Amino acid sequence: MADTQPYRPRKRGFESFKDMMWSLIPIVVLVLGFVYFCGPRDSQVSTVDPRGDVRGAAQVVGYPLVAPDSLSEDWRSTASTLLRKDGDVVGVSIGYRTPKDQLARYVISSGTRDEVIGTALADAKVRTDPDGSAVELAGLGWVPVRTTAGHALVAQGEGFVAVVAGTASYAELRELAGAVQPPAKDG
Secondary structure (H helix, E strand, C coil), X not given: CCCCCCCCCXXXXXCCHXXXXXXXXXXXXXXXXXXXXXXXXXXXXXXXXXXXXXXHHHHHCCCCCCEECCCCCCCEEEEXXXXXECCEEEEEEEEEECCCCCEEEEXXXXXXXXXXXXXXXXXXXXXXXXXXXXXXXXXXXXXXXXXXXXXXXXXXXXXXXXEEEECCCHHHHHHHHHCEECCCCCX
């Protein structure tokens, strides 16, 4: 005998776990596919050329501006910013991705030591100052400092303070500090 009862959907609240899983699987597959094909890749780290900012700042600041220049191709500069105070350029900040995929930042400014450390470290706090013996690199005495965000090296020169900081090891920060030199002259 044929079933004469029309199809009646189940009442809400009586769905099984299996029904919910079959509904979620296509959504999960779509999201994973999107992340796989559109997600970030290490090779997609955008780089910038900081030389323009360095040269521009060197022309207007009242101190001998030095910046990293002779780093290997494994170092990628990812950001460059002119630092301003009351509308005047007082320094430059350059962000790097290190060869070991850590972050490093070079900041040089005419501000006080605490101001420049604050700029380089954002919201990080200094834990140990100094954190070892000073080291002479590129004609400057760099003092190691331990912070809540990683390591830093601080150098004071004639009219400026330079800070190298980030999640990179002291060895990588020393390599970055050792690469500072006056900007190349054009022409």
